[in-house]
Amino acid sequence: MDFAFVLIQLLNGLQYGLLLFLVASGLTLVFGIMGIVNLAHGSFYMIGAYLAWSLAGMLDSFAAAILLGVPLTVVLGMGLERLLFQHLYHRDHLYQVLLTYGLILVFEELRSVIWGDDVHGVAVPALLSGSIPLTDNLSYPIYRLVISGFCLLLAAALYWLIQKTRLGMMIRAGSSNREMVQALGINIKMLYTLVFALGVALAAFAGMIAAPVSSVYPNMGAQVLIICFVVVVIGGIGSVWGALLASILIGMTDTFGKVLLPEYAGMSTYLLMVLVLLWRPEGLFKRG
């Protein structure tokens, strides 16, 4: 492997890491900041991907599919929070695990009923479908670079929202002491509904944006769920920057693991998690 290819692999690792961050960002918010264990995160990702596929087919435009799909998932998130999640904030985490595991099964069946069990591909928007040649026989899809850009933007926006705005301050306060925040006259119920809906919308948005590169298929949520939890745990619960750094670390480990030690590639990211947790049990960044 010569130097040019090492550089390209670095780019691959970075790009994969940013994609991971996009998928994990919703979980960072809901699990990391709000403290809700949401195993159904992967299902929302899948719903987003299927929405992108079916809406893009109906509207004949990928951008329109996203513009219409995101509000739909916000409504879905608000409905779920009002109907189900808000009853569990005071209970043990185990109840949230049970509920969200049940939701995985429900959404998987609904997906089967509504959209069927076939594999689908979503076309990359024509404007972004080109590739940039890197070497004589390898080129890089522009759409992947666009996704990376989106991810960086999203990371910055999330950081700003949580650390720099009044809303973010209320969210952080609410997750550490719900009653006190309520006593101070803040409508914590409404706030939680909003933030949860945002988390659902982020997961679904990730599914939509990733659909053209990942294709759309049953059980796709299960595959991203575990890696999302790994991202949040390595990054440190509650830290957006931690999650971003962890995503990129995992992306690099996975990429070079596959190339250098193909036989053990399945283990490399989990090995990374073990090492990080031995070194810093609370994750790379503590809540700050």
Place this chain on the structure above:
Amino acid sequence: MNNFNRRDFLKTGAALAGLSGAGLAGALLPASMAQAQSTAGKIRVGLMLPYTGTYTPLGVAITNGFKLAVQERGGKLGGREVEYFVVDDESNPAKAPENTNKLIQRDKVDVLVGTVHSGVALGMAKIVREAGVIWINPNAGADEVTGALCAPNIFRTSFSNWQNTYALGKVVKQRGHKTAVFITHKYAAGDQMMASFKDAFEKEGGKVVKELYLPFPQVEFQALLTEIASIKPDAVAAFFSGGAAVKFIKDYQAAGLKGKIPLFGPGFLTDGVLEEVGDAADGMETTLHYADGLDTKKDNAFRLAYVKAYKLQPDVFAVQGYDAGQLLAAGLDTVKGDINNKAALIKAMEAAKIDSPRGVWTLSKAHNPVQDIYLRKVVGKQNKVMGVASKALADPAHGCKA
């Protein structure tokens, strides 16, 4: 989560349903009479296939194919009507023993038909070998089923993992390629297909310069595509299926490799995905025991009947299910429906010549189809047949002592 999961939930449900069912039957018939009825009356066929999860379409196609074969014979095999007992195996190897036992012990099936997932099939094999019940495997390709685990009562109507990629190895060499990279998921089927490709390709004088693996079921190919570009082999052979195949073929094109390094694969790579990959698969050559455009009398009749019955296009899995029905029919016709005369039944099935939509095939000594492997080319949205890559190819049945 460990304390109460989906399985427990289903078990509770099944137990409740079972209680009410058993109560009803018990009230109407003494147990011994019910038993006697079953041996004199219908042939009890257990279908153990995936009806939920990723492999659902495959399970459905196999079921449809099998039932079509039975319907074409007036709903009877060897003069006896057929009664179905259905279990959804969820493609979950952990539940394979439990599900197999349900059909063998609770439902007392005469014949077991299943399944898609190789891990589940290996779980079934162990139990079936001991129980002695006739087992027809309509898909799962694990070499062991008709290899180390072979037995007189174990039959397969699909393929062994060895077969298609062995034929492929020869094809790739014949195209004049001297070096190749093989890429697949790191699991049993991938390993077996890789091994037989390498065996055939290197026997012909080629060289597999690198084996690339991806943890199952990951689909992030970018790093490995970069690796392929840096190795610059003459050809690439890949085994993925379903969603992973769609993504791999599209990524291969997006990385600019299509047209520079030709991509080959066993037919699973391009079957059932052509609608979704667009033009990214155009011109790809694959090998499989079935193809589009065979245009034989049998295939045309089968396709017509299948579309008429199910309003669906048949695929290779439907053919395999159909042939499972045909194989059983051939055996039962010879013994005149006497399912308890197992030795004669097995002998009759072994001798059967199956007139399949894929072409005529017979069984090897280890009970795997000896069949033509076709060379196909992606033209439009079809896996068009280009010829026979390997004539009457028999699996070597490594490790079969029966």
